[in-house]
Amino acid sequence: MGMALEESTDGLVELESNGISAHIDRDLLHSIEQRGNIYVDYGADRFGMTGFSIAVKKNPLDNSDCGC
Numbered sequence: 001m002g003m004a005l006e007e008s009t010d011g012l013v014e015l016e017s018n019g020i021s022a023h024i025d026r027d028l029l030h031s032i033e034q035r036g037n038i039y040v041d042y043g044a045d046r047f048g049m050t051g052f053s054i055a056v057k058k059n060p061l062d063n064s065d066c067g068c
Contacts, residue, residue, distance in 0.1 A: 032056050 012023035015038070022040070024032075032038055036058040044050045 009023045011026070013026050013029050015022045015024060015029075020040075036056050039055045039057065041053050041055075042051070043053070
């Protein structure tokens with residue numbers, strides 16, 4: 001099970017961390033990197049819902065992030 005694109009990744013930047021790859025638009029990546037690092041996590045929220053969360057923040061321990 002996983003997430004996948006059914007579109008072409010031509011012109012996108014490939015990011016890789018811990019064996020997981022993602023593709024992102026070069027201009028969007030530049031804009032995000034000015035605000036911090038991209039963090040992707042899988043877990044459960046306080047309501048018991050599970051899934052992926054994506055956040056941009058300078059400090060990985062900062063919980064006041066910009067969740068996207």
